Amino acid sequence: MPRLLIQNALVIDPARKLEKKLNLFIEDGLIKSVGTGYPGTARGSFEIYDASGLWLMPGLIDMHVHTREPGMETAEDLKSSARAAAAGGFTSILAMANTEPPVDNPALIRRLRAKAEGLPVNIYFSAAVTCGRSGRDLADLEALKNAGARAFTDDGACVADFGLLKKALRLAKKLKTPVMEHAESLALTGSGIMHDCARARRLKVPGIPREAEVFMVLRDLLLAGSTGGPLHLQHVSCRESARLVTAAKKAGFNVTAETCPHYFTLTCENVKDAAFKMKPPLREGSDRAALKKGLADGTIDVIASDHAPHSAAEKAKGLLKAPFGVIGLETTLGLALTELFYKGSVSRIRLAELMSANPARILGLKKKGRLAPGMDADLTLIDPLARYRVPPRFYSKSVNSPFVGRRLKGRVAATIVGGRFVFRDGRFL
Ligand SMILES: [Zn+2]
Secondary structure (H helix, E strand, O other): OOOEEEEEEEEEEOOOOEEEEEEEEEEOOEEEEEEOOOOOOOOOOOEEEEOOOOEEEEOEEEEEEOOOOOOOOOOOOHHHHHHHHHHOOEEEEEEOOOOOOOOOOHHHHHHHHHHHOOOOOEEEEEEOOEHHHOOOOEOOHHHHHHOOOOEEOOOOOOOOOHHHHHHHHHHHHHHOOOEEEOOOOHHHHOOOOEEOOHHHHHOOOOEEOOHHHHHHHHHHHHHHHHHOOOEEEOOOOOHHHHHHHHHHHHOOOOEEEEEOHHHHHOOHHHOOOHHHOOOOOOOOHHHHHHHHHHHHHOOOOEEOOOEOOOOHHHHOOHHHHOOOOEOOOOOHHHHHHHHHHOOOOOOHHHHHHHHHHHHHHHOOOOOOOOOOOOOEOOEEEEEEEEEEEOOOOOOOOOOOOOOOOOEEEEEEEEEEEOOEEEEEOOEEO
């Protein structure tokens, strides 16, 4: 195994609230030491990487990625997801279970885990809460956990049946594995395709009321309260949802929440075409402000991309007919830096919590999310001053991003997984 000394980086460790120019030494795929000067253990030959001017964070973890494998490989697959993740600065991702067929049985999880081995980043898998994601019968959560599932989710839809979700949360508590909920009442969404607002009326498209999310967030939180959780709310988009999560946390519920870059960057006023169509939809300025506040004050725990690739042909069907979803693996870090750090709402340490430490904790990845001896040497080096426009080409197989052409500041300089550079200076190694 290569030995590597990263010199002169601004080391950002959220676990110790540390921000200091230090050297980090890697051996056998693990962090060996973090300190000044040369590490005492470093005898013999090792590679030196001068990281002057760069930030060094524990490897970023995206806990909401649609890898589309099996079944929808024209849009994405495990390999292209892993490459897009590495190019975006992520060292680990959690794959969603709404594939074709859905990941609802242990054999499929095992097969996918074997297939993901040797890819540039770590891919972890979630499993469906219900058989076939049909919402009728609970999947065998214990067997799925034993096969390696890191979370249970019917994402793409919520678990509509109240009793079934309650049962799932009880089991999830026993299994110490979160249920991740896509909080949406389909009855309230109806035929809606964007947020119910003046812009939707101007574009003459049916709206999705905020109640479609807020009502289910309230239901999910109440059930987390009565069962003891663990509940993770996916892609929170409404100000009311953030307020409810604050209250639930105050009451001591076992609850975490994520939001995505499009919700803290854009609003429904930006919607032009199908590249801006996702679920939940882009909301209003007051929602965006509430989410930014929630990211800063601890209400929202995680920034996740909800990377949802769709082929160009599918998205070309137009705002009304195209499928919901946008890609995000390659733009999330730049947007978080530009919209949150550089606009002064979150610190570097908070960013490392939102994008690494908290997802590691929620998914039970005990050797990730902080920079200490013995931890996995999964690292993200960031060039904070890089200025660029989001290019129209991606490592993802799909290009359905609303951010093409947008000016960003700050991006990945290198991605290190298990002590090895997998992506550096815009190239794969
Ligand atoms: Zn979803």
